[in-house]
Amino acid sequence: MTGQRLNEFPLGAKMMLVAIGLAMLAGCATRPSPDVLNPVHLPVHLNASLQSDEAASSRVNVLAATNRNPDTARGGFGSAWADNLTYEQYAFSVPPNRKDTAITYPTSRPDPERQFAVIQRKQLPKDAFVEEALRSTQSDGTVGIFVHGYNYSYQEALFRTAQIAADANIPGSPILFSWPSAAAVAGYVADRDAALSSRSDLDSLVTSLSASGKVKRIILFGHSMGGFLVMETVRQLKLQHRDDVIDKLAVILAAPDIDIDVFRSQLKDIGRMPIPISLLVSKDDRALVASSFIAGERARVGRLDIDDPVIREAALKERLRVIDITSIQASDGLGHDRYASLAKFGAQLASFESGRRSSAGDVGAYVFDAAGAAVASPFRLAGRVVGSQ
Known part of the structure; x- marks a missing residue:
């Protein structure tokens, strides 16, 4: 924009900007139906290979907890809020020659050479789900939870979690928490309400896992509006005086x-966490430009400019890690899904352009150099960054 604020435009121009913004935030061109959740039957030779010890890169397991209402007619989950959480366990066949973060959904005739596919699906009672999660805890006691953003269906969030797990070769089963997004371009406000309404359910999931002494660290990874839900959940835990849970959170x-002023308020209520909060930001994130327009041109945390001395000072003061990941190529054309590409970089921490490597105690603002750096995945990022704490 040329310095004009949104409220200076006539009503027609405002509506056009909002429409463009919502379209930019949409993120998904071809939407998969709940049919992709139905397990496929693979040829005998492929099924046998997935059971072998060498099949780690061809099969991934995912646990999912959701407060969406079950869609019994279609076999998936809708966008209405359920009274109780539903817990599921999935196994995926992963195509061997996929490109970066691309997800090709199964068709009526699944092709495991080109498409992700569900090969096992099972609903679990809560106790069995927690047992499976504990069984999947990494050797250092880490478990990872992914919270998706705006305009995601259950199946889209599930396949994205599988893609991240496959590209990062994550041991065990990462956990998806799927809240009742409307999965619609025009559902931005409804999604924000749904995210807020999901705080207690995410709180319940995190608290259930933290109760085990086997779990030493819970990586709580939120993307886009999912980050807003994560912060609201941590804030709720703090107001409940659940420091025993917060102490395990990365x-x-x-x-x-997240609106910057809202974020400041959340940080004030939460206080300094034992493990510093990490922010992955890009000042050229055009989806968040649209989000800012919709909110009356209020700045979003995901577009923080680390070249700004005020931002660098605030990161140190608030004990935050603000990492600019602009150098990572996005696949959505908007610069909003760079997080999904982190998995392909390998197992080391980022080699920042400042010449420093992040360690457990580092806070402040950094630049991620994709050309010479490596961060394994959203789940391993926190595990590596805070590994010695």
Whole structure:
């Protein structure tokens, strides 16, 4: 824009900007139906290979907890809020020659050479779900939870979690928490309400896992509006005086769609966490430009400019890690899904352009150099960054 604020435009121009913004935030061109959740039957030779010890890169397991209402007619989950959480366990067949973060959904005739596919699906009672999660805890006691953003269906969030797990070769089963997004371009305000209404359910999931002494660290990774839900959940835990839970949390927010003043208020209530919050930001994130327009041109946390001395000073003061990941190529054309590409970089921490490597105690503002750096995945990012704490 040329310095004009949104409220200076006539009504027609405002509506056009909002429409453009919502379209930019949409993120998904071809939307998969709940049919992709139905397990496929693979050829005998492929099914046998997935059971072998060498099949780690061809099969991934995902646990999912959702407060969406079950869609019994279609076999998936809708956008209405359920009274209780539903817990599921999935196994995926992963195509061997996929490109970066691309997800090709199964068709009526699944092709495991080109498409992700569900090969096992099972609903679990809560106790069995927690047992599976504990069984999947990494050797250092880490478990990871992914919270998706605006305009995601259950199946889209589930396949994205599988893609991240596959590209990062994550041991065990990452956990998806799927809240009742409307999965619609025009559902931005409804999604914000749904995210707020999901705080207690995410709180319940995190608290259930933290109760085990086997769990030493819970990586709570929120993307976009999912980052808003994560922060609200941590704030709720703090107001409940659940420091025993908070002490285990490693919070990572990727492209967080959070108003900066709201974020300041959340930080004030939460206080300094034992493990510093990590923010993955990009000042050229055009989806968050649209989000800012919709909110009356209020700045979003995911577009923080680390070249600004005020931002660098605030990161140190608030004990935050603000990492600019602009150098990572996005696949959505908007610069909003860079987090999904982190998995392909390998197992080391980022080699920042400042010449420093992040360690457990580092806070402040950094630049991620994709050309010479490596961060394994959203789940391993926190595990590596805070590994010695």
